[in-house]
Amino acid sequence: MARKSPSRGLSSEVIAEAAETASSLSRKSSFGKRMTAASPGRSGGGGGGGGGGRTHIRKSRSAQLKLDLDEVSSGAALSRASSASLGLSFSFTGFTVPPEDIADLRGFSDIDDEIPEDIEAGASTRKKVTMEHTLPIYLKFTDVTYKVILKSVRTTVEKDILNGITGSASPGEVLALMGPSGSGKTTLLNLLGGRLNESAPGGSITYNEKPYSKSLKRRIGFVTQDDVLFPHLTVKETLTYAALLRLPKMLTKQQKEERAMDVIYELGLERCQDTMIGGSFVRGVSGGERKRVCIGNEIIINPSLLFLDEPTSGLDSTTALRIVQMLHDIAEAGKTVITTIHQPSSRLFHKFDKLILLGKGSLLYFGKASEAMVYFSSIGCSPLIAMNPAEFLLDLANGNINDVSVPSELEDKVQMGNLETETRNGKPSPVVVHEYLVEAYETRVAEEKKKLTVSISIDEELISKVSSPRREWGASWWQQYSILFWRGLKERRHDYLSWLRITQVLATATILGLLWWRSDSKTMKGMQDQPRKRLQNPSNDQPSRMNFKVKVLVVQALVPSLNSSMLPHQPITSTAGMTLVEILRWSTNLKCYMTLCGFGRSGF
Numbered sequence: 123m124a125r126k127s128p129s130r131g132l133s134s135e136v137i138a139e140a141a142e143t144a145s146s147l148s149r150k151s152s153f154g155k156r157m158t159a160a161s162p163g164r165s166g167g168g169g170g171g172g173g174g175g176r177t178h179i180r181k182s183r184s185a186q187l188k189l190d191l192d193e194v195s196s197g198a199a200l201s202r203a204s205s206a207s208l209g210l211s212f213s214f215t216g217f218t219v220p221p222e223d224i225a226d227l228r229g230f231s232d233i234d235d236e237i238p239e240d241i242e243a244g245a246s247t248r249k250k251v252t253m254e255h256t257l258p259i260y261l262k263f264t265d266v267t268y269k270v271i272l273k274s275v276r277t278t279v280e281k282d283i284l285n286g287i288t289g290s291a292s293p294g295e296v297l298a299l300m301g302p303s304g305s306g307k308t309t310l311l312n313l314l315g316g317r318l319n320e321s322a323p324g325g326s327i328t329y330n331e332k333p334y335s336k337s338l339k340r341r342i343g344f345v346t347q348d349d350v351l352f353p354h355l356t357v358k359e360t361l362t363y364a365a366l367l368r369l370p371k372m373l374t375k376q377q378k379e380e381r382a383m384d385v386i387y388e389l390g391l392e393r394c395q396d397t398m399i400g401g402s403f404v405r406g407v408s409g410g411e412r413k414r415v416c417i418g419n420e421i422i423i424n425p426s427l428l429f430l431d432e433p434t435s436g437l438d439s440t441t442a443l444r445i446v447q448m449l450h451d452i453a454e455a456g457k458t459v460i461t462t463i464h465q466p467s468s469r470l471f472h473k474f475d476k477l478i479l480l481g482k483g484s485l486l487y488f489g490k491a492s493e494a495m496v497y498f499s500s501i502g503c504s505p506l507i508a509m510n511p512a513e514f515l516l517d518l519a520n521g522n523i524n525d526v527s528v529p530s531e532l533e534d535k536v537q538m539g540n541l542e543t544e545t546r547n548g549k550p551s552p553v554v555v556h557e558y559l560v561e562a563y564e565t566r567v568a569e570e571k572k573k574l575t576v577s578i579s580i581d582e583e584l585i586s587k588v589s590s591p592r593r594e595w596g597a598s599w600w601q602q603y604s605i606l607f608w609r610g611l612k613e614r615r616h617d618y619l620s621w622l623r624i625t626q627v628l629a630t631a632t633i634l635g636l637l638w639w640r641s642d643s644k645t646m647k648g649m650q651d652q653p654r655k656r657l658q659n660p661s662n663d664q665p666s667r668m669n670f671k672v673k674v675l676v677v678q679a680l681v682p683s684l685n686s687s688m689l690p691h692q693p694i695t696s697t698a699g700m701t702l703v704e705i706l707r708w709s710t711n712l713k714c715y716m717t718l719c720g721f722g723r724s725g726f
């Protein structure tokens with residue numbers, strides 16, 4: 123299969139950068155490797171299984187490292203991502219890899235980077251849904267600032283959230299945003315994802331050299347920190363409804379359903395596809411599976427840019443590692459992945475291509491994650507004991523320099539006693555450390571910043587596609603209505619069919635029905651007057667004294683302000699009393715109807 127020429131992708135500079143990234147990575151997982159292997163005609167990794175033969179391909183990380191250096195330096199690595207993005211090979215564009223190959227993986231949980239595995243290639247029977255190719259998007263942001271205005275009764279204060287953040291991310295890369303809590307990671311992520319519209323940020327954010335536009339929305343996937351999933355839907359239902367609602371109109375219902383299945387296989391969710399998502403009161407899928415469903419919800423539309431807000435929070439380190447590995451696989455399909463991360467393990471830290479370290483909204487480091495430690499040691503900050511690099515960086519960003527060698531400049535200042543700011547245990551205070559790091563980054567890495575601010579040449583076609591409004595989407599109004607209606611019914615089927623609810627509904631209906639049992643329904647006046655007659659002269663009440671008593675009790679319960687002493691003299695069938703009962707009856711009916719239609723969550 124002919125590879126797409128690099129010129130089809132971004133400019134040579136970008137390609138070189140991405141190629142460099144690719145060469146620095148030993149990051150392809152066995153999962154990703156299978157993807158490569160499954161692509162017929164692919165030369166790397168021992169050859170693909172062409173022609174549907176049963177070719178055993180030995181895969182290992184070392185095999186991946188065989189990445190041809192000439193190929194890398196010529197930019198073919200990005201071309202690979204590019205060709206993947208053009209739907210030719212990788213899985214996460216989701217269109218060519220036989221799911222049987224993926225199914226063989228026995229789910230995501232069995233992926234082990236280090237263990238060589240045999241894979242059967244070329245046994246494809248499942249046909250993948252053809253979708254639009256991933257458009258490679260180069261994200262660049264320079265001197266991004268963001269403020270919020272805090273209004274109180276007396277004053278209006280401006281609060282700086284981000285101060286001059288500069289960085290970039292190319293297709294095929296995973297950029298991690300790291301920093302202590304409150305450092306501005308989520309704000310930066312939201313800005314880059316075009317989700318903060320209330321006040322315009324300073325600086326520039328470009329996507330293939332174009333500013334954010336509405337048409338880009340369709341090319342961006344955003345996985346928020348809080349999982350927004352329906353607890354009573356199964357994994358398969360969740361992704362199928364997402365596909366039905368979000369995929370282009372030109373695809374048939376069957377194709378959309380197939381696309382949902384593709385994503386299930388790609389994310390290794392096939393074993394739990396029929397399990398409910400679950401929630402506070404319902405046991406469902408595991409935390410890692412839940413996160414993968416959230417990611418699936420976004421990659422189902424084949425986005426060019428994927429943003430994730432703390433996708434590993436609350437997960438154990440092994441599951442977190444698998445999630446990050448999956449993000450790499452997604453990136454390798456030509457997507458640009460940007461994620462915030464909290465306290466990653468050292469293994470996880472080394473998996474990121476690029477890193478942004480934030481401290482109090484300022485940039486402390488931007489560059490390759492693998493070079494972060496070298497940079498900080500060059501400015502005099504190194505760990506004094508063996509520690510996880512991520513932990514070390516977060517300590518620094520917090521201004522905590524216990525177990526960290528103090529830069530000689532700062533040490534001198536402390537010893538000379540000319541440090542105006544307070545010191546703690548003879549060590550510079552966090553404020554001073556923060557200022558030092560910000561300053562160090564500003565001056566010593568100014569060159570790096572300059573490189574980023576230089577405009578790069580990107581293929582005209584890519585630029586025009588980014589701002590092109592042409593991308594047909596979604597379902598019609600009526601389709602959306604019916605999909606949401608059925609989704610609402612499915613989501614609540616467990617509520618409807620619970621014995622508690624059925625009993626509750628029957629009991630309410632019986633009690634309310636008793637109010638009008640054996641009523642004189644011939645005329646409106648008769649209906650209204652009849653109970654009054656009974657109340658005023660119960661002995662005339664032929665149908666049943668019991669019936670009358672029940673009614674009185676029910677009305678008393680419904681209208682607590684009427685006490686029994688009032689009843690004989692103050693008939694409840696006064697216009698006000700009856701109107702109240704009518705309102706109650708109608709509101710109950712309305713609520714039943716609305717619940718059946720899928721509106722409102724609480725049932726009756």
Ligand SMILES: Nc1ncnc2c1ncn2[C@@H]1O[C@H](COP(=O)(O)OP(=O)(O)OP(=O)(O)O)[C@@H](O)[C@H]1O
Nearest residue numbers: 270272281283301302303304305306307308309310
């Ligand atoms: N709209 C706003 N109004 C006031 N303050 C805000 C607003 N948005 C963000 N902030 C403040 O900006 C700072 C950065 O917030 P942000 O959520 O980006 O931090 P974070 O690094 O993602 O934190 P965490 O890791 O805890 O989620 C915080 O101090 C937050 O209180």
